[in-house]
């Protein structure tokens with residue numbers, strides 16, 4: 001049997017406003033406290049660096065919920081991951097108090113296709129990043145949109161689930177769970193009905209474009225690093241350009257720009273987000289292991 005110090009875990013995550021990253025870092029800490037070698041790594045980096053699945057003992061994968069589902073760019077990256085040949089895996093998602101459409105189940109399904117063995121999963125309420133009047137995130141102000149979540153108790157439960165998984169892997173007792181237990185759905189009848197006839201494209205149609213304040217752009221190029229749909233380019237003067245045809249309206253570039261050079265019609269986003277929250281309000285966190 002392997003020593004703890006020879007055990008390896010990898011935490012793969014996708015994030016636009018750092019909620020999912022926060023949980024990935026918690027999982028990294030727990031596995032390190034268990035004496036394992038661990039790294040948490042952005043999905044885009046994992047794909048770019050072509051991570052090697054050999055000698056991996058545990059995979060943890062986390063993404064936010066976007067437009068009711070796994071972010072389109074994250075899903076594309078997950079599909080590019082290597083085969084995991086029976087490695088135990090734990091999946092989790094974070095959401096902002098509105099509709100979630102079985103995201104942990106979808107993540108589990110994708111990792112299973114890669115040969116991973118799903119041993120647990122979770123879904124956490126976390127602050128919604130939609131800004132009120134372009135200023136504070138609604139999730140930092142209102143409890144219904146994730147203010148203060150996940151709380152200490154929820155974080156403790158998450159740490160506990162990860163450390164129990166680690167101990168089970170060490171003693172070769174980690175069992176697959178029934179993936180249907182990860183069908184953690186916050187959709188009401190109305191939202192299920194709406195979802196059944198609206199495509200991802202159609203959902204995004206109602207969301208505003210990213211707008212550029214050219215005068216404020218310093219040409220630092222930080223925004224393109226977070227754009228997984230490769231929709232950002234720069235003109236000959238290093239001024240930012242966005243391709244509206246390929247942009248998936250994830251708003252990660254707005255979060256990334258410290259100069260205020262990128263923005264959107266937050267009022268329009270707020271109206272949509274509030275209506276979604278009315279249709280399918282949910283503030284629960286669920287952990288399955």
Ligand SMILES: Cc1cc2nc3c(=O)[nH]c(=O)nc-3n(C[C@H](O)[C@H](O)[C@H](O)COP(=O)(O)O)c2cc1C
Nearest residue numbers: 015016017018019020064066067068094096098128
């Ligand atoms: C473009 C976009 C779409 C979102 N769609 C949903 C949604 O459908 N349901 C929901 O509950 N939260 C939604 N949210 C909120 C995020 O899921 C939530 O804030 C999540 O914790 C963000 O994680 P991150 O900080 O790791 O990006 C959305 C956020 C963004 C930016």
Ligand code: SF4
Nearest residue numbers: 217218220221223257
């Ligand atoms: S839009 Fe912002 S992040 Fe992007 S290049 Fe300009 S200043 Fe930098």
Ligand code: SF4
Nearest residue numbers: 227247248250251253
């Ligand atoms: S341009 Fe901005 S909003 Fe559009 S996909 Fe890229 S990061 Fe997301």
